[in-house]
Amino acid sequence: MLTEPARENGSIEALPSDVIALRNVSRRYGDAAAIEDLSLSIAAGEFFSLLGPSGCGKTTTLRLIAGFDRPQAGRILLQGRDLTEAPPHRRPVNLVFQNYALFPHLSVWDNVAFGPRSQRLTEPEIRRRVGEVLEVVRLPELARRRPHQLSGGQQQRVALARALVNAPAALLLDEPLAALDPDLRRTMRSELKRIQREVGITFLLVTHDREEALSLSDRLAVLHGGRLEQVGTPRQLYDHPRSAVVATFLGAANLLPEGAAGGLRLLRPERLRLSASPPTEGERGLRARVRELAFQGATVEVRLCCADDLPLIAIDTSAALPENLRIGTELWCRWDPADSHLLEASLP
Amino acid sequence: MNRLGSLALGVWSALAYGLLYAPVVVTVLFSFNAPRGRFNLVWQGFTLENWRHPLRDAALTEAFFTSLGLAVAAALLAVLLGGLMALALGRARVRGSRSIELLLALPLTNPEIVLATALLNLFVGIDLPRGPLTLLLSHSLFCLSYAALILKARLAGFDPTLELAAQDLGAPPLAAFRRVTLPLLAPGILAATLLCFSLSFDDYVVSSFTAGEIVTLPLYLAGAFQREISPQIQVLSTLVLLVSAALLVLATPSRQSRS
Numbered sequence: 205m206l207t208e209p210a211r212e213n214g215s216i217e218a219l220p221s222d223v224i225a226l227r228n229v230s231r232r233y234g235d236a237a238a239i240e241d242l243s244l245s246i247a248a249g250e251f252f253s254l255l256g257p258s259g260c261g262k263t264t265t266l267r268l269i270a271g272f273d274r275p276q277a278g279r280i281l282l283q284g285r286d287l288t289e290a291p292p293h294r295r296p297v298n299l300v301f302q303n304y305a306l307f308p309h310l311s312v313w314d315n316v317a318f319g320p321r322s323q324r325l326t327e328p329e330i331r332r333r334v335g336e337v338l339e340v341v342r343l344p345e346l347a348r349r350r351p352h353q354l355s356g357g358q359q360q361r362v363a364l365a366r367a368l369v370n371a372p373a374a375l376l377l378d379e380p381l382a383a384l385d386p387d388l389r390r391t392m393r394s395e396l397k398r399i400q401r402e403v404g405i406t407f408l409l410v411t412h413d414r415e416e417a418l419s420l421s422d423r424l425a426v427l428h429g430g431r432l433e434q435v436g437t438p439r440q441l442y443d444h445p446r447s448a449v450v451a452t453f454l455g456a457a458n459l460l461p462e463g464a465a466g467g468l469r470l471l472r473p474e475r476l477r478l479s480a481s482p483p484t485e486g487e488r489g490l491r492a493r494v495r496e497l498a499f500q501g502a503t504v505e506v507r508l509c510c511a512d513d514l515p516l517i518a519i520d521t522s523a524a525l526p527e528n529l530r531i532g533t534e535l536w537c538r539w540d541p542a543d544s545h546l547l548e549a550s551l552p
Numbered sequence: 553m554n555r556l557g558s559l560a561l562g563v564w565s566a567l568a569y570g571l572l573y574a575p576v577v578v579t580v581l582f583s584f585n586a587p588r589g590r591f592n593l594v595w596q597g598f599t600l601e602n603w604r605h606p607l608r609d610a611a612l613t614e615a616f617f618t619s620l621g622l623a624v625a626a627a628l629l630a631v632l633l634g635g636l637m638a639l640a641l642g643r644a645r646v647r648g649s650r651s652i653e654l655l656l657a658l659p660l661t662n663p664e665i666v667l668a669t670a671l672l673n674l675f676v677g678i679d680l681p682r683g684p685l686t687l688l689l690s691h692s693l694f695c696l697s698y699a700a701l702i703l704k705a706r707l708a709g710f711d712p713t714l715e716l717a718a719q720d721l722g723a724p725p726l727a728a729f730r731r732v733t734l735p736l737l738a739p740g741i742l743a744a745t746l747l748c749f750s751l752s753f754d755d756y757v758v759s760s761f762t763a764g765e766i767v768t769l770p771l772y773l774a775g776a777f778q779r780e781i782s783p784q785i786q787v788l789s790t791l792v793l794l795v796s797a798a799l800l801v802l803a804t805p806s807r808q809s810r811s
Contacts, residue, residue: 271720303711305716309732319722322721322723322727323722367721370722
């Protein structure tokens with residue numbers, strides 16, 4: 205079913221070309237494990253996301269890689285070097301903080317120049333680099349402003365420029381878009397992708413926003429309860445999740461019981477077709493009653509209930525739905541078995 | 553009703569500020585007075601004579617500079633120690649930091665005379681002769697709580713991720729502190745220094761118990777008060793006023809750019 209090369213399947217074997225490699229890393233706070241035996245490899249130039257609900261250990265992972273915290277077990281390799289114990293200022297990675305953490309007493313220019321100055325580069329070199337990176341984030345005209353004179357989106361760009369100016373081996377982003385309003389978030393999302401393509405640096409994004417992770421990432425990892433659930437491309441994880449946790453975290457999911465051993469079959473709501481006519485040959489189908497209709501603009505979400513109280517969700521364009529659909533209507537939910545996917549791991 | 557209310561508020565504010573600043577105005581005014589006799593208490597006429605030789609009164613000038621030096625030294629010592637305490641309490645997770653904070657605030661409620669006699673007891677007990685050292689120790693002691701509490705409040709509004717960001721960008725911890733934390737704490741440090749300075753500069757009670765042979769300005773004035781009040785006192789006071797006002801103005805712009 206998975207045709208990508210071995211590496212794409214979420215292999216955790218570290219390669220020499222890996223920019224970031226975690227090997228069996230654990231971090232506990234008191235008795236609670238924030239992350240447990242986590243192994244992860246991120247290749248050069250990759251846009252990689254750590255996705256999970258709050259408290260899943262994704263921010264802890266980022267802090268460990270940045271050097272703000274030390275693991276109790278395991279090793280952290282950056283560009284092939286073991287830097288588990290290295291302080292933050294000796295690591296070839298830079299972090300974009302969730303609240304941006306711009307220095308309020310410094311201008312945009314001096315904020316961005318902070319890194320190069322710490323590296324004791326020559327003044328002409330500092331000017332060249334800062335000018336260049338401000339061009340990349342499209343803010344050169346605001347260089348003299350103070351952070352509090354900028355909008356949220358502009359502050360975000362400054363934070364990006366400040367972290368990129370040192371040309372790190374990897375850029376770490378901690379929920380960078382969480383503080384922005386939805387429209388701006390969409391703009392900054394495509395900006396992030398453009399900037400990553402332009403500079404070619406590895407991006408490691410931490411987020412709880414599945415749309416963000418799905419649309420931006422080359423590969424992503426789903427973390428749950430401090431453990432790695434699954435690693436793969438967005439499409440692999442969406443279409444072929446290993447567990448119910450991954451299936452439901454990446455999108456709305458119908459989970460149909462299968463067999464006596466508690467097996468589950470995933471059926472994405474957009475794969476369901478609603479019709480008055482029964483399934484044709486090769487199709488599967490269930491008789492269901494409409495319980496709720498939610499108009500969502502481009503699509504309509506239909507919540508249904510099958511005979512044995514099994515809830516189903518179907519999402520389709522208005523045009524594709526049967527006419528006169530209303531609450532209480534009885535009809536057929538049909539799908540192509542090839543569009544469904546049997547989960548390896550059953551519900552916990 | 554509303555207009556009446558705002559009028560009343562205006563009058564009330566004017567009264568409050570008037571009372572607050574009346575002594576200041578009187579001091580500045582009387583530095584230009586030409587008093588008859590030895591007591592500069594009644595307005596007689598305008599003169600610049602007092603300002604021509606501000607340091608004419610040798611004993612007064614010596615006491616003035618003693619107090620000035622003492623206040624600067626005590627303020628710097630208190631802010632240095634208080635700042636370190638504030639950093640420790642605000643940052644590191646110190647065991648029992650709650651009790652330490654309470655112990656820090658407690659001396660503020662302690663009557664000064666109690667502190668003064670206790671200090672005298674202590675110095676006599678450990679056989680430390682009263683003089684410049686005991687004076688400096690005592691003054692920085694009663695300034696310490698103020699300095700620590702002001703700087704702790706300032707640190708509470710400080711985002712600790714800023715220092716992490718500095719380290720992440722390649723600055724070692726000390727450089728991160730110097731380039732980010734210190735400039736952002738500067739207004740608080742200046743405020744604490746100014747407060748400690750004036751606390752020490754006008755202290756009478758503690759000084760009278762711990763100064764030994766040293767004569768600070770308040771001690772001198774309290775003694776001289778019986779014999780004369782020379783306009784040089786107002787001249788020197790006005791000078792001090794100008795210096796602290798200038799420092800306060802210097803501190804203000806950096807405070808505005810904070811948010």
